[in-house]
Amino acid sequence: MSSPSFFEGNSLAARDAKSLIHSYTNLSQHEKEGPLIIEKGKGIHVYDDSGKEYIEGLAGLWCTSFGFGEQELINAAIEQMQKLPYYHSFASKSTEPSIRLAEKLLEIAPVKFSKAFFVNSGSEANDTVVKLVWYYNNALGRPKKKKIIARMKGYHGVTVAAASMTGLPPLHNDFDLPIQGILHTSCPHFYRYGKDGENEEEFASRMADDLEQLILSEGPDTVAAFIAEPIMGAGGVIVPPVTYFAKIQAVLKKYDILMIADEVICGFGRTGPMWGSQTFDIQPDILSCAKALSSAYLPIAAVMVSEDIFRGMVSQSEKHGAFAHGYTYSGHPVPAAVAMRTMELMEERNILEHVQHVSHRFLDRFAALADHPLVGEVRSCGLIGAVELVADKKTKRSFDPKFKAGHLAYLAMQEEGVISRAVAGDNMALCPPLIITESEIDEMFDRFTRGLDTVASMASKENWRDG
Numbered sequence: 001m002s003s004p005s006f007f008e009g010n011s012l013a014a015r016d017a018k019s020l021i022h023s024y025t026n027l028s029q030h031e032k033e034g035p036l037i038i039e040k041g042k043g044i045h046v047y048d049d050s051g052k053e054y055i056e057g058l059a060g061l062w063c064t065s066f067g068f069g070e071q072e073l074i075n076a077a078i079e080q081m082q083k084l085p086y087y088h089s090f091a092s093k094s095t096e097p098s099i100r101l102a103e104k105l106l107e108i109a110p111v112k113f114s115k116a117f118f119v120n121s122g123s124e125a126n127d128t129v130v131k132l133v134w135y136y137n138n139a140l141g142r143p144k145k146k147k148i149i150a151r152m153k154g155y156h157g158v159t160v161a162a163a164s165m166t167g168l169p170p171l172h173n174d175f176d177l178p179i180q181g182i183l184h185t186s187c188p189h190f191y192r193y194g195k196d197g198e199n200e201e202e203f204a205s206r207m208a209d210d211l212e213q214l215i216l217s218e219g220p221d222t223v224a225a226f227i228a229e230p231i232m233g234a235g236g237v238i239v240p241p242v243t244y245f246a247k248i249q250a251v252l253k254k255y256d257i258l259m260i261a262d263e264v265i266c267g268f269g270r271t272g273p274m275w276g277s278q279t280f281d282i283q284p285d286i287l288s289c290a291k292a293l294s295s296a297y298l299p300i301a302a303v304m305v306s307e308d309i310f311r312g313m314v315s316q317s318e319k320h321g322a323f324a325h326g327y328t329y330s331g332h333p334v335p336a337a338v339a340m341r342t343m344e345l346m347e348e349r350n351i352l353e354h355v356q357h358v359s360h361r362f363l364d365r366f367a368a369l370a371d372h373p374l375v376g377e378v379r380s381c382g383l384i385g386a387v388e389l390v391a392d393k394k395t396k397r398s399f400d401p402k403f404k405a406g407h408l409a410y411l412a413m414q415e416e417g418v419i420s421r422a423v424a425g426d427n428m429a430l431c432p433p434l435i436i437t438e439s440e441i442d443e444m445f446d447r448f449t450r451g452l453d454t455v456a457s458m459a460s461k462e463n464w465r466d467g
Protein backbone atom coordinates (compact mmCIF):
# COMPACT_ATOMS: atom_id res chain seq x y z
CA MET A 1 0.00 0.00 0.00
CA SER A 2 1.10 3.55 -0.58
CA SER A 3 2.90 5.23 2.32
CA PRO A 4 1.91 8.70 3.57
CA SER A 5 4.79 10.09 1.49
CA PHE A 6 3.67 8.28 -1.63
CA PHE A 7 3.39 11.50 -3.63
CA GLU A 8 7.09 12.26 -3.30
CA GLY A 9 9.22 11.53 -6.33
CA ASN A 10 8.01 9.86 -9.45
CA SER A 11 6.52 6.65 -8.05
CA LEU A 12 3.60 5.00 -9.83
CA ALA A 13 1.42 5.97 -6.87
CA ALA A 14 2.39 9.63 -7.23
CA ARG A 15 1.81 9.50 -10.97
CA ASP A 16 -1.59 7.91 -10.34
CA ALA A 17 -2.69 10.69 -8.00
CA LYS A 18 -1.56 13.28 -10.54
CA SER A 19 -3.23 11.71 -13.55
CA LEU A 20 -6.11 9.31 -12.84
CA ILE A 21 -9.70 9.73 -11.72
CA HIS A 22 -10.87 6.71 -9.72
CA SER A 23 -14.41 5.36 -9.75
CA TYR A 24 -16.29 4.91 -6.47
CA THR A 25 -13.42 6.50 -4.56
CA ASN A 26 -13.35 9.34 -2.07
CA LEU A 27 -11.32 11.59 -4.33
CA SER A 28 -10.02 13.88 -1.59
CA GLN A 29 -8.91 10.91 0.50
CA HIS A 30 -7.27 9.44 -2.58
CA GLU A 31 -5.27 12.62 -3.12
CA LYS A 32 -3.87 12.20 0.37
CA GLU A 33 -3.47 8.44 0.55
CA GLY A 34 -2.86 7.32 -3.01
CA PRO A 35 -3.75 4.01 -4.65
CA LEU A 36 -3.13 0.34 -4.00
CA ILE A 37 -1.42 -0.73 -7.19
CA ILE A 38 -2.09 -4.28 -8.27
CA GLU A 39 0.70 -5.59 -10.43
CA LYS A 40 -0.13 -9.17 -11.29
CA GLY A 41 -2.50 -12.04 -10.58
CA LYS A 42 -2.53 -15.81 -10.58
CA GLY A 43 -5.49 -18.05 -9.77
CA ILE A 44 -7.53 -16.46 -6.99
CA HIS A 45 -4.60 -14.25 -5.93
CA VAL A 46 -3.42 -10.79 -6.88
CA TYR A 47 -0.14 -9.11 -5.87
CA ASP A 48 0.55 -5.46 -5.23
CA ASP A 49 3.66 -3.58 -6.35
CA SER A 50 5.46 -4.42 -3.11
CA GLY A 51 4.88 -8.13 -3.76
CA LYS A 52 2.18 -8.55 -1.07
CA GLU A 53 -0.28 -11.31 -1.94
CA TYR A 54 -4.06 -10.99 -1.55
CA ILE A 55 -6.95 -13.37 -2.09
CA GLU A 56 -9.25 -11.52 -4.51
CA GLY A 57 -12.34 -12.16 -2.42
CA LEU A 58 -14.58 -10.16 -4.74
CA ALA A 59 -13.30 -11.58 -8.04
CA GLY A 60 -12.32 -8.01 -8.90
CA LEU A 61 -15.76 -6.44 -9.23
CA TRP A 62 -17.78 -9.67 -8.95
CA CYS A 63 -16.46 -10.74 -12.32
CA THR A 64 -13.21 -12.71 -12.79
CA SER A 65 -14.87 -16.11 -12.56
CA PHE A 66 -11.75 -17.96 -13.75
CA GLY A 67 -9.43 -15.94 -11.54
CA PHE A 68 -6.23 -14.52 -12.97
CA GLY A 69 -3.84 -15.83 -15.60
CA GLU A 70 -6.13 -18.36 -17.30
CA GLN A 71 -4.03 -19.25 -20.33
CA GLU A 72 -6.94 -20.58 -22.39
CA LEU A 73 -8.60 -17.16 -22.31
CA ILE A 74 -5.35 -15.39 -23.09
CA ASN A 75 -4.82 -17.71 -26.07
CA ALA A 76 -8.36 -17.10 -27.32
CA ALA A 77 -7.67 -13.36 -27.35
CA ILE A 78 -4.29 -13.72 -29.07
CA GLU A 79 -5.66 -16.03 -31.77
CA GLN A 80 -8.58 -13.74 -32.53
CA MET A 81 -6.34 -10.65 -32.47
CA GLN A 82 -4.15 -12.25 -35.10
CA LYS A 83 -7.05 -13.30 -37.30
CA LEU A 84 -9.32 -10.25 -37.10
CA PRO A 85 -8.58 -7.71 -34.34
CA TYR A 86 -11.72 -5.67 -34.95
CA TYR A 87 -14.89 -5.59 -36.86
CA HIS A 88 -18.34 -4.26 -36.17
CA SER A 89 -21.96 -5.32 -36.42
CA PHE A 90 -23.51 -2.23 -38.05
CA ALA A 91 -25.27 -2.43 -41.43
CA SER A 92 -25.50 -6.24 -41.46
CA LYS A 93 -21.77 -6.85 -40.95
CA SER A 94 -20.90 -9.81 -38.78
CA THR A 95 -18.07 -11.95 -37.43
CA GLU A 96 -17.89 -15.61 -36.50
CA PRO A 97 -17.09 -15.08 -32.79
CA SER A 98 -20.13 -12.86 -32.25
CA ILE A 99 -22.41 -15.31 -34.09
CA ARG A 100 -21.10 -18.28 -32.09
CA LEU A 101 -21.45 -16.41 -28.82
CA ALA A 102 -25.00 -15.28 -29.58
CA GLU A 103 -25.96 -18.89 -30.37
CA LYS A 104 -24.31 -20.11 -27.17
CA LEU A 105 -26.08 -17.56 -25.00
CA LEU A 106 -29.45 -18.42 -26.52
CA GLU A 107 -28.71 -22.11 -25.95
CA ILE A 108 -27.86 -21.73 -22.26
CA ALA A 109 -30.40 -18.98 -21.46
CA PRO A 110 -32.82 -19.64 -18.59
CA VAL A 111 -35.86 -19.22 -20.88
CA LYS A 112 -36.36 -19.23 -24.63
CA PHE A 113 -35.05 -15.96 -26.02
CA SER A 114 -35.09 -14.94 -29.65
CA LYS A 115 -31.89 -12.90 -30.09
CA ALA A 116 -28.80 -11.56 -28.32
CA PHE A 117 -27.39 -8.06 -28.69
CA PHE A 118 -23.83 -7.24 -27.61
CA VAL A 119 -22.59 -4.20 -25.71
CA ASN A 120 -19.49 -3.44 -23.65
CA SER A 121 -20.65 -3.21 -20.04
CA GLY A 122 -23.48 -3.97 -17.68
CA SER A 123 -24.47 -0.31 -17.68
CA GLU A 124 -24.70 -0.21 -21.45
CA ALA A 125 -26.70 -3.43 -21.35
CA ASN A 126 -29.22 -1.90 -18.98
CA ASP A 127 -29.40 1.40 -20.85
CA THR A 128 -30.05 -0.62 -23.98
CA VAL A 129 -32.81 -2.52 -22.17
CA VAL A 130 -34.59 0.73 -21.29
CA LYS A 131 -34.45 1.91 -24.90
CA LEU A 132 -35.70 -1.46 -26.15
CA VAL A 133 -38.65 -1.37 -23.74
CA TRP A 134 -39.62 2.09 -25.00
CA TYR A 135 -39.07 1.13 -28.66
CA TYR A 136 -41.15 -2.02 -28.21
CA ASN A 137 -44.08 -0.28 -26.59
CA ASN A 138 -44.08 2.32 -29.35
CA ALA A 139 -44.13 -0.54 -31.86
CA LEU A 140 -47.20 -1.91 -30.08
CA GLY A 141 -48.90 1.49 -30.24
CA ARG A 142 -48.71 1.97 -26.47
CA PRO A 143 -46.90 5.31 -26.21
CA LYS A 144 -48.02 5.82 -22.60
CA LYS A 145 -46.72 2.48 -21.33
CA LYS A 146 -43.13 3.54 -20.66
CA LYS A 147 -42.36 3.68 -16.93
CA ILE A 148 -39.85 1.29 -15.49
CA ILE A 149 -39.96 0.10 -11.91
CA ALA A 150 -36.68 -0.78 -10.25
CA ARG A 151 -36.04 -1.35 -6.55
CA MET A 152 -34.50 0.61 -3.74
CA LYS A 153 -30.94 -0.68 -3.25
CA GLY A 154 -30.92 -2.33 -6.67
CA TYR A 155 -27.79 -1.71 -8.75
CA HIS A 156 -27.93 -1.49 -12.52
CA GLY A 157 -24.93 0.63 -13.47
CA VAL A 158 -23.90 4.23 -13.96
CA THR A 159 -25.01 5.39 -17.40
CA VAL A 160 -27.97 7.76 -17.36
CA ALA A 161 -30.83 5.26 -17.48
CA ALA A 162 -28.95 2.52 -15.59
CA ALA A 163 -27.99 4.91 -12.78
CA SER A 164 -31.59 6.12 -12.68
CA MET A 165 -32.78 2.55 -12.16
CA THR A 166 -30.15 1.98 -9.49
CA GLY A 167 -31.78 2.55 -6.11
CA LEU A 168 -28.78 3.91 -4.23
CA PRO A 169 -28.79 7.66 -3.42
CA PRO A 170 -25.06 8.31 -4.08
CA LEU A 171 -25.68 7.51 -7.76
CA HIS A 172 -28.39 10.16 -7.95
CA ASN A 173 -27.21 12.92 -5.62
CA ASP A 174 -26.08 15.95 -7.60
CA PHE A 175 -25.99 13.93 -10.82
CA ASP A 176 -29.55 15.19 -11.42
CA LEU A 177 -30.91 11.66 -11.51
CA PRO A 178 -33.13 9.70 -11.70
CA ILE A 179 -34.60 10.69 -15.05
CA GLN A 180 -38.38 10.87 -15.40
CA GLY A 181 -40.34 7.66 -15.65
CA ILE A 182 -38.06 5.51 -13.51
CA LEU A 183 -39.65 4.48 -10.21
CA HIS A 184 -38.41 2.51 -7.24
CA THR A 185 -40.34 -0.01 -5.19
CA SER A 186 -39.46 -1.61 -1.85
CA CYS A 187 -36.27 -3.54 -1.21
CA PRO A 188 -36.90 -7.19 -0.29
CA HIS A 189 -34.53 -7.27 2.67
CA PHE A 190 -36.39 -9.05 5.45
CA TYR A 191 -33.77 -8.45 8.17
CA ARG A 192 -33.95 -4.68 7.67
CA TYR A 193 -37.50 -4.10 6.52
CA GLY A 194 -39.50 -7.00 7.94
CA LYS A 195 -42.07 -5.79 10.49
CA ASP A 196 -42.40 -7.09 14.05
CA GLY A 197 -44.37 -10.31 14.02
CA GLU A 198 -44.16 -10.65 10.23
CA ASN A 199 -42.65 -13.84 8.80
CA GLU A 200 -40.66 -13.98 5.55
CA GLU A 201 -43.65 -15.22 3.55
CA GLU A 202 -45.82 -12.36 4.76
CA PHE A 203 -42.99 -9.96 4.07
CA ALA A 204 -42.69 -11.25 0.48
CA SER A 205 -46.46 -10.77 0.04
CA ARG A 206 -46.14 -7.22 1.35
CA MET A 207 -43.36 -6.54 -1.16
CA ALA A 208 -45.67 -7.71 -3.96
CA ASP A 209 -48.48 -5.55 -2.54
CA ASP A 210 -46.17 -2.53 -2.49
CA LEU A 211 -45.37 -3.15 -6.13
CA GLU A 212 -49.04 -3.49 -7.01
CA GLN A 213 -49.92 -0.29 -5.15
CA LEU A 214 -47.21 1.59 -7.03
CA ILE A 215 -48.47 0.24 -10.36
CA LEU A 216 -52.05 1.18 -9.50
CA SER A 217 -51.14 4.65 -8.31
CA GLU A 218 -49.14 5.32 -11.49
CA GLY A 219 -51.72 3.66 -13.73
CA PRO A 220 -50.99 0.17 -15.12
CA ASP A 221 -51.19 1.48 -18.68
CA THR A 222 -48.15 3.69 -17.94
CA VAL A 223 -45.89 0.96 -16.50
CA ALA A 224 -43.82 -0.99 -19.02
CA ALA A 225 -41.29 -3.05 -17.12
CA PHE A 226 -39.83 -4.13 -13.81
CA ILE A 227 -36.08 -4.74 -13.45
CA ALA A 228 -34.38 -6.77 -10.74
CA GLU A 229 -31.15 -8.52 -9.93
CA PRO A 230 -31.92 -12.04 -8.65
CA ILE A 231 -29.62 -11.23 -5.70
CA MET A 232 -28.84 -7.55 -5.18
CA GLY A 233 -25.06 -7.21 -5.22
CA ALA A 234 -23.86 -3.65 -4.67
CA GLY A 235 -26.98 -2.96 -2.57
CA GLY A 236 -25.52 -5.22 0.14
CA VAL A 237 -25.85 -8.79 -1.21
CA ILE A 238 -29.55 -9.04 -0.49
CA VAL A 239 -30.97 -12.50 -0.98
CA PRO A 240 -34.76 -12.22 -1.40
CA PRO A 241 -37.28 -14.45 0.40
CA VAL A 242 -37.87 -17.75 -1.44
CA THR A 243 -41.32 -16.83 -2.74
CA TYR A 244 -40.55 -13.18 -3.49
CA PHE A 245 -40.11 -13.48 -7.25
CA ALA A 246 -43.15 -15.75 -7.70
CA LYS A 247 -45.30 -13.13 -5.98
CA ILE A 248 -43.75 -10.24 -7.89
CA GLN A 249 -44.16 -11.98 -11.24
CA ALA A 250 -47.83 -12.69 -10.55
CA VAL A 251 -48.35 -8.92 -10.18
CA LEU A 252 -46.38 -8.16 -13.35
CA LYS A 253 -48.44 -10.66 -15.34
CA LYS A 254 -51.67 -9.17 -14.11
CA TYR A 255 -50.76 -5.74 -15.52
CA ASP A 256 -48.89 -6.86 -18.65
CA ILE A 257 -45.54 -5.59 -17.41
CA LEU A 258 -42.24 -6.98 -18.72
CA MET A 259 -39.84 -8.74 -16.36
CA ILE A 260 -36.19 -7.78 -16.86
CA ALA A 261 -33.56 -9.90 -15.12
CA ASP A 262 -30.29 -8.10 -14.48
CA GLU A 263 -27.94 -11.09 -14.40
CA VAL A 264 -24.79 -8.98 -14.53
CA ILE A 265 -23.52 -10.49 -11.25
CA CYS A 266 -25.68 -13.58 -10.85
CA GLY A 267 -25.22 -14.96 -14.37
CA PHE A 268 -22.79 -17.77 -15.25
CA GLY A 269 -22.83 -19.87 -12.12
CA ARG A 270 -22.50 -17.34 -9.32
CA THR A 271 -25.54 -18.64 -7.42
CA GLY A 272 -24.94 -22.33 -8.30
CA PRO A 273 -27.07 -22.88 -11.42
CA MET A 274 -26.07 -21.06 -14.62
CA TRP A 275 -28.44 -18.16 -13.91
CA GLY A 276 -29.82 -16.44 -10.85
CA SER A 277 -33.16 -16.62 -12.71
CA GLN A 278 -33.00 -20.41 -12.31
CA THR A 279 -32.15 -20.17 -8.61
CA PHE A 280 -35.11 -17.88 -7.99
CA ASP A 281 -37.51 -19.14 -10.67
CA ILE A 282 -37.62 -15.93 -12.67
CA GLN A 283 -39.09 -15.99 -16.20
CA PRO A 284 -37.58 -12.90 -17.80
CA ASP A 285 -38.73 -11.25 -21.03
CA ILE A 286 -35.36 -9.50 -21.25
CA LEU A 287 -32.05 -10.45 -19.64
CA SER A 288 -28.86 -8.45 -19.30
CA CYS A 289 -25.52 -10.09 -18.51
CA ALA A 290 -21.85 -9.08 -18.42
CA LYS A 291 -18.85 -9.61 -16.12
CA ALA A 292 -18.33 -13.42 -15.91
CA LEU A 293 -19.45 -13.69 -19.53
CA SER A 294 -15.77 -13.26 -20.40
CA SER A 295 -14.44 -13.79 -16.87
CA ALA A 296 -13.90 -10.01 -17.25
CA TYR A 297 -10.76 -10.61 -19.31
CA LEU A 298 -12.14 -8.25 -21.93
CA PRO A 299 -15.19 -5.98 -21.78
CA ILE A 300 -18.32 -7.55 -23.19
CA ALA A 301 -21.96 -7.71 -22.11
CA ALA A 302 -25.20 -8.83 -23.69
CA VAL A 303 -28.93 -8.31 -23.74
CA MET A 304 -31.27 -11.13 -24.71
CA VAL A 305 -34.86 -10.49 -25.77
CA SER A 306 -37.99 -12.54 -26.34
CA GLU A 307 -39.38 -13.15 -29.83
CA ASP A 308 -42.24 -10.68 -29.17
CA ILE A 309 -39.80 -7.91 -28.34
CA PHE A 310 -37.61 -8.76 -31.31
CA ARG A 311 -40.63 -8.62 -33.63
CA GLY A 312 -41.42 -5.16 -32.26
CA MET A 313 -37.86 -4.12 -33.09
CA VAL A 314 -38.19 -5.51 -36.60
CA SER A 315 -41.35 -3.54 -37.25
CA GLN A 316 -39.74 -0.36 -35.87
CA SER A 317 -36.69 -0.82 -38.07
CA GLU A 318 -38.97 -1.20 -41.09
CA LYS A 319 -40.78 1.98 -40.13
CA HIS A 320 -37.63 4.03 -39.50
CA GLY A 321 -35.26 2.39 -41.96
CA ALA A 322 -32.93 0.89 -39.37
CA PHE A 323 -32.64 -0.20 -35.76
CA ALA A 324 -30.72 2.95 -34.84
CA HIS A 325 -28.89 1.71 -31.78
CA GLY A 326 -25.50 0.06 -31.28
CA TYR A 327 -21.92 0.67 -30.30
CA THR A 328 -18.68 0.74 -32.27
CA TYR A 329 -17.63 -2.29 -30.23
CA SER A 330 -20.96 -4.19 -30.20
CA GLY A 331 -20.01 -7.79 -30.91
CA HIS A 332 -16.28 -6.97 -31.09
CA PRO A 333 -14.70 -10.25 -32.23
CA VAL A 334 -11.89 -10.34 -29.63
CA PRO A 335 -13.99 -10.11 -26.44
CA ALA A 336 -16.59 -12.30 -28.15
CA ALA A 337 -13.93 -14.99 -28.77
CA VAL A 338 -12.77 -14.74 -25.14
CA ALA A 339 -16.36 -14.96 -23.91
CA MET A 340 -17.00 -17.99 -26.11
CA ARG A 341 -13.91 -19.71 -24.69
CA THR A 342 -15.12 -18.79 -21.18
CA MET A 343 -18.44 -20.50 -21.87
CA GLU A 344 -16.64 -23.57 -23.22
CA LEU A 345 -14.35 -23.72 -20.19
CA MET A 346 -17.38 -23.59 -17.89
CA GLU A 347 -18.55 -26.81 -19.55
CA GLU A 348 -15.16 -28.52 -19.97
CA ARG A 349 -14.28 -27.93 -16.33
CA ASN A 350 -17.75 -28.54 -14.90
CA ILE A 351 -17.72 -25.17 -13.18
CA LEU A 352 -21.38 -25.36 -12.18
CA GLU A 353 -20.83 -28.70 -10.40
CA HIS A 354 -17.70 -27.27 -8.80
CA VAL A 355 -19.59 -24.21 -7.50
CA GLN A 356 -22.42 -26.36 -6.21
CA HIS A 357 -19.86 -28.50 -4.38
CA VAL A 358 -17.57 -25.84 -2.85
CA SER A 359 -20.42 -23.48 -2.03
CA HIS A 360 -21.31 -25.77 0.90
CA ARG A 361 -18.01 -24.82 2.53
CA PHE A 362 -18.55 -21.16 1.62
CA LEU A 363 -22.05 -21.16 3.14
CA ASP A 364 -20.88 -23.01 6.27
CA ARG A 365 -18.05 -20.55 6.84
CA PHE A 366 -20.44 -17.63 6.37
CA ALA A 367 -23.01 -19.20 8.71
CA ALA A 368 -20.33 -19.56 11.40
CA LEU A 369 -19.83 -15.78 11.35
CA ALA A 370 -23.38 -15.22 12.65
CA ASP A 371 -21.98 -15.48 16.19
CA HIS A 372 -19.30 -12.86 15.62
CA PRO A 373 -19.84 -9.83 17.89
CA LEU A 374 -19.92 -7.44 14.91
CA VAL A 375 -22.27 -9.41 12.69
CA GLY A 376 -25.99 -8.68 12.62
CA GLU A 377 -26.90 -10.82 9.62
CA VAL A 378 -25.19 -13.29 7.32
CA ARG A 379 -26.52 -13.60 3.76
CA SER A 380 -25.17 -16.00 1.18
CA CYS A 381 -26.10 -18.13 -1.80
CA GLY A 382 -23.80 -20.09 -4.12
CA LEU A 383 -20.48 -18.23 -4.07
CA ILE A 384 -21.75 -14.78 -3.11
CA GLY A 385 -22.41 -13.50 0.37
CA ALA A 386 -22.00 -10.75 2.91
CA VAL A 387 -22.05 -10.05 6.61
CA GLU A 388 -23.83 -6.94 7.85
CA LEU A 389 -21.93 -5.24 10.67
CA VAL A 390 -24.06 -3.79 13.44
CA ALA A 391 -23.50 -1.91 16.68
CA ASP A 392 -26.19 -3.91 18.45
CA LYS A 393 -27.04 -7.46 17.42
CA LYS A 394 -30.33 -7.46 19.34
CA THR A 395 -31.81 -4.20 18.05
CA LYS A 396 -29.99 -4.43 14.65
CA ARG A 397 -28.77 -0.86 15.19
CA SER A 398 -26.13 0.07 12.63
CA PHE A 399 -22.87 1.77 13.56
CA ASP A 400 -22.84 5.54 13.35
CA PRO A 401 -21.43 6.22 9.85
CA LYS A 402 -18.80 8.48 11.42
CA PHE A 403 -16.95 5.35 12.62
CA LYS A 404 -16.65 4.05 9.03
CA ALA A 405 -16.93 0.48 10.30
CA GLY A 406 -17.21 -1.03 6.82
CA HIS A 407 -14.31 0.96 5.43
CA LEU A 408 -12.10 0.04 8.37
CA ALA A 409 -13.09 -3.61 8.05
CA TYR A 410 -12.15 -3.47 4.38
CA LEU A 411 -8.73 -2.01 5.27
CA ALA A 412 -8.19 -4.53 8.08
CA MET A 413 -9.04 -7.38 5.72
CA GLN A 414 -6.72 -5.99 3.09
CA GLU A 415 -3.97 -5.91 5.71
CA GLU A 416 -4.74 -9.58 6.40
CA GLY A 417 -4.46 -10.34 2.68
CA VAL A 418 -8.06 -10.64 1.50
CA ILE A 419 -9.78 -8.13 -0.72
CA SER A 420 -13.41 -7.67 0.27
CA ARG A 421 -15.62 -4.63 -0.20
CA ALA A 422 -17.94 -2.66 2.05
CA VAL A 423 -21.14 -2.29 0.03
CA ALA A 424 -24.18 -0.09 0.74
CA GLY A 425 -22.90 0.78 4.21
CA ASP A 426 -21.31 -1.75 6.50
CA ASN A 427 -21.94 -4.92 4.51
CA MET A 428 -18.73 -6.85 3.90
CA ALA A 429 -19.09 -8.84 0.70
CA LEU A 430 -17.34 -11.92 -0.64
CA CYS A 431 -17.76 -13.14 -4.21
CA PRO A 432 -14.55 -15.02 -5.08
CA PRO A 433 -13.51 -16.45 -8.45
CA LEU A 434 -15.67 -19.51 -9.16
CA ILE A 435 -12.54 -21.68 -9.43
CA ILE A 436 -11.81 -21.28 -5.70
CA THR A 437 -11.13 -24.56 -3.84
CA GLU A 438 -12.36 -25.58 -0.38
CA SER A 439 -8.96 -24.99 1.23
CA GLU A 440 -8.75 -21.56 -0.42
CA ILE A 441 -12.24 -20.79 0.90
CA ASP A 442 -10.98 -21.66 4.39
CA GLU A 443 -7.96 -19.41 3.99
CA MET A 444 -10.14 -16.58 2.65
CA PHE A 445 -12.52 -16.81 5.62
CA ASP A 446 -9.64 -17.07 8.12
CA ARG A 447 -8.26 -13.78 6.81
CA PHE A 448 -11.73 -12.21 6.57
CA THR A 449 -12.47 -13.18 10.18
CA ARG A 450 -9.15 -11.80 11.45
CA GLY A 451 -10.07 -8.51 9.74
CA LEU A 452 -13.44 -8.54 11.51
CA ASP A 453 -11.72 -9.30 14.83
CA THR A 454 -9.45 -6.28 14.40
CA VAL A 455 -12.46 -4.03 13.84
CA ALA A 456 -14.35 -5.62 16.77
CA SER A 457 -11.51 -4.71 19.10
CA MET A 458 -11.37 -1.16 17.67
CA ALA A 459 -15.14 -0.88 18.24
CA SER A 460 -14.72 -1.94 21.87
CA LYS A 461 -11.67 0.21 22.57
CA GLU A 462 -13.15 3.32 20.98
CA ASN A 463 -16.69 2.74 22.32
CA TRP A 464 -18.33 2.80 18.91
CA ARG A 465 -21.36 1.10 20.36
CA ASP A 466 -22.16 4.09 22.55
CA GLY A 467 -23.10 5.95 19.40
Ligand SMILES: Cc1ncc(COP(=O)(O)O)c(C=O)c1O
Binds near residue numbers: 061121122155156233
Ligand atom coordinates in the same frame (compact mmCIF):
# COMPACT_ATOMS: atom_id res chain seq x y z
C1 LIG B 1 -26.25 -6.08 -11.21
C2 LIG B 1 -25.40 -5.11 -11.97
N1 LIG B 1 -25.89 -4.54 -13.07
C3 LIG B 1 -25.18 -3.69 -13.80
C4 LIG B 1 -23.89 -3.36 -13.42
C5 LIG B 1 -23.11 -2.37 -14.24
O1 LIG B 1 -22.11 -3.02 -14.92
P1 LIG B 1 -20.84 -2.20 -15.47
O2 LIG B 1 -20.05 -1.77 -14.28
O3 LIG B 1 -20.14 -3.23 -16.32
O4 LIG B 1 -21.35 -1.08 -16.27
C6 LIG B 1 -23.33 -3.94 -12.30
C7 LIG B 1 -21.95 -3.63 -11.88
O5 LIG B 1 -21.49 -4.02 -10.83
C8 LIG B 1 -24.11 -4.84 -11.54
O6 LIG B 1 -23.64 -5.39 -10.43
